Amino acid sequence: MNNRYSTVRKKVKGFLHGGDYNPEQWLDYPEILSEDFRLMQLAHCNTFSLNIFGWSAIEPEEGKYNFGWLDDIMDRLAAQGAHVILATPSGARPAWLAQKYPEVLRVGPDRKRNLFGKRHNHCYTSPVYREKTRNINRLLAERYKDHPALIMWHVSNEYGGECHCDLCQEAFRNWLKKKYQSLERLNHEWWTAFWSHTFTDWSQIQSPAPQGENAIHAQNLDWKRFVTDQTIDFYLNEIAPLREVTPDIPVTTNFMGDYPHMGPYLGLDYHKFAKEVDVVSWDAYPAWHIPMQATAELAADVGFMHDLYRSMKKDQPFLVMENTPSLVNWHQVNKMKKPGIHMLSSLQSIAHGADSNLYFQWRKSRGGPEKFHGAVVSHAGHEHTRVFQEVADVGKALEEISEISGTTIQSEAAVIYDWENQWAIDDAQALKLGRKDYIQLCQEHYQSLRKQGISVDVISPEKHLDDYKLIIAPMLYMVRAGTAERLESFVKKGGTLVMTYWSGMVNENDLCFLGGSPGPLRNLLGIWSEEIDSLYDEEKNTIIMNKNGYFPLKGKYEVKDYCEIIHPETAHVLAEYENDFYKGGAALTVKRLKHGEAYYMAAHFEQKCLDDFYRILIEKLQLQKVLNVELPDGVSVSKRTGKNHEYIFIMNFNEAEVKMGLPAGFDGVEMLSGNRMKNEFVLKPYGVSVIKIEK
Structure with a gap:
């Protein structure tokens, strides 16, 4: 476990439970903010990601700052013992910045500059955008470096996409010059003699375009590599003041599934990116209850993704930075989670090595494109909903198994x-x-x-x-x-x-x-x-x-x-x-x-x-099994290992109950019920059991 992440484990007792909190949307509704703090405790939530999209609330005009609202939220969270993962706000820039410095706006593959809007509509190469993000990140670090609620930096949000502006074209050529040293070597490695596409000057090379060159596979591949490297370079520019001012606070950024392509996003090589973060985190949004795939099969695919991110830093847990407590708003069919699946899927992430179960979002937005995205607190605004109660149940379960946090998984x-x-x-x-x-x-x-x-x-x-x-x-x-x-x-x-x-x-x-x-x-x-x-x-x-x-x-x-x-x-x-x-x-x-x-x-x-x-x-x-028994169809098992104990998760991804046998001589305690586990037992539909045994 790296030293920076170990500081989190010293500050936090147990698992992180909570998620994205956007109080800047509710500054004109103080009664709602007050209600949030009451509901947080009822939901057994202890950790919140702040400021992910708060730039315009902090800096409404260039050089004019308003940190008062963020000070207040940070202090109130600290007062009730909650933790803050504080975000740098580069994922969505203010309108004034785009208006005054149009070079920060992204240029698409068709070479047209975007208008202001949406998220991640910015150029990673732009010196202006790098300066502005570095400046606001330094102000955040200096202001909150000693705040008792701060446990981690959440750098930007879901990095992705590409820019094809002149600045990025020149950066791409420089990247190619460094890799290939000469045009002769580039032409050979790109096999440009095919279709007579040989380059005779570096200035002739551009990024792939729908109306231009997009059929040289090596060029396409190098462009994707460049986008990953340029994104990482932008990220390193973002964290430079954080490292300088808060050297002991870990940094992370939320990765997104496997996503080689997702809508407007160009996939990044997360294996490479993971080397630059202190703790790996990702956003998990599987489509439960889809008719074309059994729940157990989907769960196995989700487990694959959990294990992918866990394996990037094997010596420590990873984090689920976002998941939904109910539904999303961007699947083709936005299906609710059936009763029980939220507990099961939450504990599945823990079983595969996560130290958190964090949500997007805490409270549903009143407007905007994600106003119907799932949240802990619905538009009704109270705790008397099925989703809220299921979130509270997850929070209580995580408290009951809190000693598992920080443990790891061993694989052969x-x-x-x-x-x-x-x-x-x-x-x-x-x-x-x-x-x-x-x-x-x-x-x-x-x-x-x-x-x-x-x-x-x-x-x-x-x-x-x-x-x-x-x-x-x-x-x-x-x-x-x-x-x-x-x-x-x-x-x-x-x-x-x-x-x-x-x-x-x-x-x-x-x-x-x-x-x-x-x-x-x-x-x-x-x-x-x-x-x-x-x-x-x-x-x-x-x-x-x-x-x-x-x-x-x-x-x-x-x-x-x-x-x-x-x-x-x-x-x-x-x-x-x-x-x-x-x-x-x-x-x-x-x-x-x-x-x-x-x-x-x-x-x-x-x-x-x-x-x-x-x-x-x-x-x-002679590979070691988690349990030396034949597992019923649809039942998955995982094991996390601590200093003196092992923790076995048995998860039923079936819509019916199953009988589960345990090996002869097995002796453990079921942590959610306190029952002694020795022989056969029954797992309810979507049921999960967490068993503690001595090593």
């Missing part, structure tokens, strides 16, 4: 998920255009382990691998320099690696490896991939497991979407295709490399095949 298995790989796959004109399902494939492999009670990290390919027994790298299309060597070293030392179709296709600049795929992974996997067949949705094939005794998996399984034609070179064949012209060809292989093994799945296997395959690997590798 990891799935590799890489944002750059996602960008490159999405941009590739191949396979099923618009539906290559990279992250879904990662989640399918993850789910096979999780449903069998195995804790899983979700990591970058650059992460240290030697802590794991099992690494799964689905669809690793892009293999950056050093990745193949690190994977091979992992296997040689005794690790087990599982990879899938369409791996080892291109290098970091999206250039195909000459000599065929899987490129630098060929020796490690012991195969050569010749072709890949994309199947229509109604097409299916079958694989037949070989009865060669090497891997005790028998029978037939369905495969869909993609079937790769591979040639085993130094690998053993474990399964073959049953149909089509590639009948009898290898579909699953393994290669022994010194002390470890590398498996290759040449097709998109059905979930049952993955489940059976990993059941054998779990036993073979």
